[in-house]
Amino acid sequence: VNTGSKPDISRVKSAELYEKSKTYFPGGVNSPVRAFKSVYGTPLFIEKGDGCFIWDADGNQFIDFCGSWGPLILGHNNPKIREKVTEVMQNGMSFGAPTALENELAELIIKNNRFVEKIRFTSSGTEAVMSAIRLARGFTGRDKIIKFEGCYHGHSDSLLVKAGSGLVTFGETSSAGVPKSFAEETIVIPLNDTTAIEQAFTQFKDRVAAVIIEGIPANNGLIIQDEEYIKFLRKICTENNSLLIFDEVITGFRVGFEGAAAHYGITPDIVTYGKIIGGGLPVGMYGASAEIMAHISPDGGVYQAGTLSGNPVAMAAGIATLTELNKSSFYKDLNSKSQEFVASIQRFATARNYKFKVFTIGSIFWFAFTDKDKIQSADDIDANSMEKFKIMHRELLNRGIYLGPSGYEVGFVSAAHTKIELEKAKRAIFEALDLVF
Ligand code: PLP
Numbered sequence: 001v002n003t004g005s006k007p008d009i010s011r012v013k014s015a016e017l018y019e020k021s022k023t024y025f026p027g028g029v030n031s032p033v034r035a036f037k038s039v040y041g042t043p044l045f046i047e048k049g050d051g052c053f054i055w056d057a058d059g060n061q062f063i064d065f066c067g068s069w070g071p072l073i074l075g076h077n078n079p080k081i082r083e084k085v086t087e088v089m090q091n092g093m094s095f096g097a098p099t100a101l102e103n104e105l106a107e108l109i110i111k112n113n114r115f116v117e118k119i120r121f122t123s124s125g126t127e128a129v130m131s132a133i134r135l136a137r138g139f140t141g142r143d144k145i146i147k148f149e150g151c152y153h154g155h156s157d158s159l160l161v162k163a164g165s166g167l168v169t170f171g172e173t174s175s176a177g178v179p180k181s182f183a184e185e186t187i188v189i190p191l192n193d194t195t196a197i198e199q200a201f202t203q204f205k206d207r208v209a210a211v212i213i214e215g216i217p218a219n220n221g222l223i224i225q226d227e228e229y230i231k232f233l234r235k236i237c238t239e240n241n242s243l244l245i246f247d248e249v250i251t252g253f254r255v256g257f258e259g260a261a262a263h264y265g266i267t268p269d270i271v272t273y274g275k276i277i278g279g280g281l282p283v284g285m286y287g288a289s290a291e292i293m294a295h296i297s298p299d300g301g302v303y304q305a306g307t308l309s310g311n312p313v314a315m316a317a318g319i320a321t322l323t324e325l326n327k328s329s330f331y332k333d334l335n336s337k338s339q340e341f342v343a344s345i346q347r348f349a350t351a352r353n354y355k356f357k358v359f360t361i362g363s364i365f366w367f368a369f370t371d372k373d374k375i376q377s378a379d380d381i382d383a384n385s386m387e388k389f390k391i392m393h394r395e396l397l398n399r400g401i402y403l404g405p406s407g408y409e410v411g412f413v414s415a416a417h418t419k420i421e422l423e424k425a426k427r428a429i430f431e432a433l434d435l436v437f
Contacts, residue, residue, distance in 0.1 A: 117287070125284045
């Protein structure tokens, strides 16, 4: 039953904080996607999180499906992570020297992952991908890289060309400040299009260092690729002696412990992870075969470094997180709970003939305003989708449900969402959909 719009939540304190933050930070934020520029109202300033809930500065409580944009697969303030971090912090917070904790997290990853023999920790996904690109160039002695329209790989120069995430949200998919000569080294092609990549390899024969793709593209909507296409990418890279880089900053440890590479059954040459491996603290990582990684300094000539890389507190959060994820039925339970949740939302929308599709894999979902079952890019959704998303976002906030503030971004279900909260969220989503359509 359509209950009509709910009154807006109070944002008095958030608005006050936002006025202040605007005097300190461009747009009042330290990362543009937080700015609520394409949804209703001022950004919410978050005060605390616990389990699947967050509370803002005005005391509004939300069931959170953003999860800090993906890292919080165990929910907020997970006691096991908190305890491990607190324990490690007693011994100091940074040494700029090796610690046993780095070995511990590396062992958890490498022993349970077919795709990396050696790894290097960084402090963000951006650094991990930027370094993976440099490694591919250093290893092959070539300059060009191929990336896909709408894929976001962090904010390093050569990857801010036709990118997703905040760039697509704000309507300008390439960044000012990237020298033309850098951007020229990046060849951008559409997803799921074999002809386009064949043409690129023909045109730039023997000059392509790497093809980089998000394991499952999730920054411009969720654009799940055909398995045959990913296998084709693997093949064409091998034939051309170019490396295949799987950017698994979102999908790594999200769709399964071995990420999208295992889902598709292919072996990338370099893999990047981030988000989840830091359990909410800043960690990124890239890894490859021992042969490829031998090119990284100090053994090899590809320079890459970081004052806080492998930071003990961040390693502790990663260890506590991956230890939980490595338990036998973790992904089965999480993914089936999530799939049930989205399936019932889809059933509701389909029964009412709403032009609305939930694209989903594992515990990732994307609400798309379209009646197409399969889309090639986020351009395929209805023209007024972002207006519809804006209404939906507002109605959901007013019903205690928090989605990331962009219709191009995906949502995440965490292990902390119980059936009770998912039921509550579903009811709110049904009401919001009735108001949108
Ligand atoms: N790669 C992908 C696929 C991402 O989704 C992101 C961030 O959302 C990044 C790289 C960059 O990671 P970070 O924001 O930690 O620098």
